[in-house]
Amino acid sequence: MTELDLPQRQAPDALMLTGFWYRALPADRVCRNQLRKATLLEIPLVIGRDRQGQPFALRDACPHRGMPLNYGAFDGENLECPYHGWQFDVHNGQCQLIPSLTSDQTMRVDRIYAGSYPCEQQDNFIWVYIPDSGPQGAGFTKPSEAPDAAPQIEKFSDRYKLAYLQAEMPVSIDHGIIGLMDPAHGPFVHQAWWWRSRHSIHEKKKNFEPIPNGFRMSAHTPSSNSAPYKLLRLYVKADSITTTIDFVLPNIRTETIRAGKYWFSSLTTVTPVTRNQCRIDVVAAWNIFRWVPFGPELLKFVFAKFVEQDRRTMEMQAEGLKHNPHLMLIDDADRPAKWYFQLKAAHLEAKRTGGEMQHPMAGPVTLRWRS
Ligand code: FES
Ligand SMILES: [Fe+2]
Secondary structure (H helix, E strand, O other): OEEOOOHHHOOOOOOOOOOEEEEEEEHHHOOEOOEEEEEEOOEEEEEEEOOOOOEEEEEOOOOOOOOOHHHOEEOOOEEEOOOOOOEEEOOOOEEEEOOOOOOOOOOOHHHOEOOEEOEEEEOOEEEEEEOOOOOOOOOOOOOOOOOOOOOOOOOOOOOOEEEEEEEEEOOOHHHHHHHHOOOOOHHHHOOEOOOEOHHHOOEEEEEEEEEOOEEEEEEEOOOOOOHHHHHHOOOOOHHHOEEEEEEEOOOEEEEEEEEOOEEEEEEEEEEEEEOOEEEEEEEEEEOOOOOOOOHHHHHHHHHHHHHHHHHHHHHHHHHHHOOOOOOEEOOOOOHHHHHHHHHHHHHHHHHHHOOOOOOOOOOOEEEEEEO
């Protein structure tokens, strides 16, 4: 059994991983020429869209005297701080104007930057890249570039539907993630007369394999309790359905279900907002049920119920975690949670030494549990 580190017992940089893309806001919540607030990894951000609709993200603090820039005036191109009127280019954070300077004062305005973060829109979400040494606000730090594009949902046809769900959880990213990958809570948390009861518990055996930065539950016929599967098998032969579930650092779970030309794909993230708060965002894309009345609504209803049950559970769990209890992880049901902590540790160690990341799994593993 492994002791579980509570957030307050961990080193400051071990809980929330930098150097990754994170989902910040649903795309439809940010209109052109508008500013919105968001928090990622305890960093206050102001997020907006320029006149062309391009999203941007700045640290929500003026580099002059810390005024939150979301209170400022935005003309679709430059953002003006409401305190002394300094103006910043929203895409790179570079200062454009300091109104108090007289014509003979030669201060280099263009050397000042409001912290700016790489920002992209992908599958109905605005993603922000949080670099390792972030723009601290007051400063001369030029924006850093993201090494790759923001993650995308895998799609297998040109036409598909897309939907999202989100829920705030009052627990750390670690509890949010291990709750998400935990197979043993299903019969207790997700019971409903139309779904399953705790009497439907049975033994399960699943194969896992290492993948870069994470692990995969190998392609298999989905669990009879999986939501899309229950719906899907109403329309296609049950044994033609396969699913693959991946987890990759820092916080991404993808599930792909395929049955002939039909597919369902989801990308779920657990985003650290603060040390003790995270947010779960499920975005799903599919080309099934397009011709079935209520198909998507039914799926959304089922997912919304699931997410709400998880949210409520973590809300209750947070009451217990306040008192800093001892925790344990058992085999095999909590093995994915152990891999998650080992992956994080291996990632941080590789960063510290500059070497290759040593994957905690040597090869494929079969896990067994009852759920
Ligand atoms: S605090 Fe922003 S311009 Fe002074
Ligand atoms: Fe759950």
